[in-house]
Amino acid sequence: MVSALSHIREIERVAMGRPSNRDRPVIQSWLRCLNDYQLNPARPQEAYIVPATQLREHREQSEELIRIGRTGLEGLFRQVADQNYVLLLSDARGVTVEFMGDPTFDNQLRKAGLYLGSEWSEDRAGTCAVGACIVSEKPVIIHQDDHFDACHIGLTCTAAPIFDTFGDLSAVLDISQLRSPTEKASQQLALHLVASTARRIELANLMTRAREDWVLRLARLPDFLDVDPDAAITIDGNGMITGMTHGGFGAVARSMNQNTVPTRDFIGKPVSDIFDIDIDQLPALMRGRPNGERMVRARNGLALFASAIAPVSSFRTPSTIIPARLPAALRHLSFGDPAMEALQARAAKLADRNLPILIRGETGSGKEYLARAIHDSSARSGPFVAVNCAAIPEQLIESELFGYAPGAFTGAMQKGKMGLIEAANGGTLFLDEIGDMPLALQSRLLRVLSENEVQPVGALRPKPVRFRLLSASHRDLAAMAAEGRFREDLLYRLNAATLTIPPLRQRRDFDGLVDHLLRRHGEEEGETITIDLAARRALARHDWPGNLRELDNTLRVAAAMATDAAITAECLPEHFQAEALPGGGQVDNEALRRQLGECGNNVSELARRLGVNRSTIHRRLKRLH
Structure with a gap:
């Protein structure tokens, strides 16, 4: 084992940008510890055990996952206990909520932090398997002096993430040893065991929550398809993907050349967009035929063995949202769209x-x-303070965000000015279109988030601030970070959790949205606004590049043009009346019936022929019939 002094010296060399033989995840974590968390490797910190009352809260919040994963956790521990491993299950904040180990070594394990209630978040413990896994959301080995803090360089720790069915990190599974062989390669089997168990716990969680949906299990080989598949997805009665085992499906997606698409982005998509199957073909994939004969093919041609399990209860209909279980402010985000319902729950x-x-x-x-x-x-x-980073001129955005001291520059107000960040103190700061924030200001924002203080332009001392940060962007920030146009360390700070809003053209609650907006506009104007079938059809044909904002504005204008508050097709802009389905022909009953008949009443085939989503055809059939 290396000495604490040589370990500190190595971290200092990495901080100066010198080459290192360490794995890339270790180097990235070390740099986060130094730059983001301001940790000092020369000041070792012993393991931290949270107070009993706090531990009780963490365990209560993780109670269901512990219950669901109990069999998998006990099975893994039986496999590794003879090698003096301990098992830790940590929640998404790094607190150990379940522990399995040899009680003979309780005192040593508690001192080392390998115990119930230990906190292994990266900003507290430095580089460690649990903390690095929380940040990267990938399996990782942190072996001996890979650890940042010299107190932990005797440990070897291997961890894998566990995601919920929506793709949000819910826990981290870790097995660790107080002492181990010198070579890091000795932990490769441990990595395989931990990742496999995490995948099985995700599957058990998915199955528990899938009573109203189909479950489709997927595997590259047929042998263990029904007992230990590579991945699984849930599909509702409309053929939309509602959940998945994200760890396993990520590997399947990479095989499908979907490397850059986060797994959570598949939720809310029609299963027919991903595989060559429809909802009505799932019964043919149920047990009764040999595993080797049940297959699906991805859109890129990849063949996978598949096994379908029918819903335990009847299919959910779009109208069965349970608003009472949602906060009032979130209830009107959806009117029956599966992807939006999943987003509301998250x-x-x-x-x-x-x-x-x-x-x-x-x-x-x-x-x-x-x-x-x-x-x-x-x-x-x-307060809720919203800032549109794209709308403020670049030369003003610094003073708008951070404020300025009296006399900070020519033209400054005599009393100075409070910035929008300080104005959000005690509330929520929402940074819209954060991808448009200049790089120099990204660095300053990162410091605000790290230090919980803001320094106005021209001020000598910073001011303490505490706020909840929400941000938004229509850009791919990960791609921008890879190109050097967005700070990678800031991206990690922003996306502890990610919520993706589907575009309007993919939503299955279009009628409900139209009715909701018309009710709202009617209340504003003190009248009841109606819309006829022809106008609804014209709206349904549009692809809505401007999404809800465009729909809202269109309905406002149409309501203003309407006679006696009754919107007809003539009240809409001309291009709405002229738009046709791709492939030719106005959207009318006979044309769509004829085209559907030519496809053998196969909705997916008609969607492919016309170049639209399957959900678009379903929505338009619903309007017409």
Whole structure:
């Protein structure tokens, strides 16, 4: 084992940018410890055990996952106990909520932090398997002096993430030893065992929650398809993906050449967009035929063995949202769309957590509306301060965000000015279109988030601030970070959790949205606004590049043009009346019936022929019939 002094010297060399033989995840974690958390390797900190009352809260919040994963955890521990491993299950904040180990070594394990209640978040413990796994959301080995803190360099720790069915990190599974062989390669088997167990726990969690949906298990080989598949997805009665085992499906997605698509982005998509199957073909994949004969093919041609399990209860219909279980501010985000229902459930879980959330979605899809709903659903009494980073001129954005001291520059107000960050103190700061923030200001924002203090332009001393950070962008921030146009360390700070809003053209609650907006406009104008079938059809044909904002504006104009508050097709802009389905022909009953008949009543085939989503055909059939 290396000495503490030589370990500190190595970290200092890495900090100066010198080459190192360490694995890339270790180097990245060391740099986060130095730059983001301001940890000092020369000041070792012993393991921290949270107070009993706090531990009880963490365990209560993780109680269901512990119950679901109990069999898998005990099975893994039986496999590794003879090698003096201990098993830790940590929640998404790094607190150990379940522990299995040899009670003979309780005192040593507690001192080392390998014990119930230990906190292994990276900002507290430095580089460690649990903390690095929380940040990277990938399996990792942190072996001996890979650890940042010299107190932990005798340990070897191997961890894998466990995701919920929506793709949010819910826990980290870790097995660790007080002492181990010198070679890091000795832990490769441990990595395999931990990752496999995490995948099985995700499957058990998915099966527990899938009573109303189909479950489709997927595997590259047929041998263990029904007992230990590579991945599984849930599909509702409309053929939409509602959940998945994210660890396993990520590997399947990479095989499908979907390397850059986060697994959570598959939720809400029609299964027919991913595989060559429809909802009505799932019964043919149920047990009764040999495993080797049940197969699906991905759109890129990859063949996978598949096994379908029918819903335990009847299919859920779009009207069966359970608003009473949602905060009031979140209830009107959806009117029956599966992807939006999943988003509502995730947002409700996250509303009271002090976690930064990145909201993704196209322009006009309702990112600020969702951010405000999250703020209103939380217990925060402070203000909601929204900043559109794309709307403020670059030369003014620094003073707008950070404020300035009296006389800071020519033309400054005599009393100075409070910045928008300070104005959000005690509440929520929402940074919209954060991808447009200049790089120099990204560095300053990162310091605000790290130090919980803001320094106005021209001020000598910083001011303490505490706020909940929500941000949004229609850009791919990960791709921008890879190109050097967005700070990678800031991205990690922003997206502790990610919520993705589907575009309007993919939503299955279009009628409900139209009716909701018309009711709202009618209340504003003191009248009841109606819309006829022809106008609805014209709206349904449009692809809505401007999303909800475009729909809202269109309905406002149509209502203003309407006679006696009754919207007809003539009240809409001309291009709505002229638009046709791809492939030719106006959208009318006979044309669509004829084209559907030519496809043998196969909706997926008609969608492929016309070049639209299957959900678009279903929605238009619903309007026409």
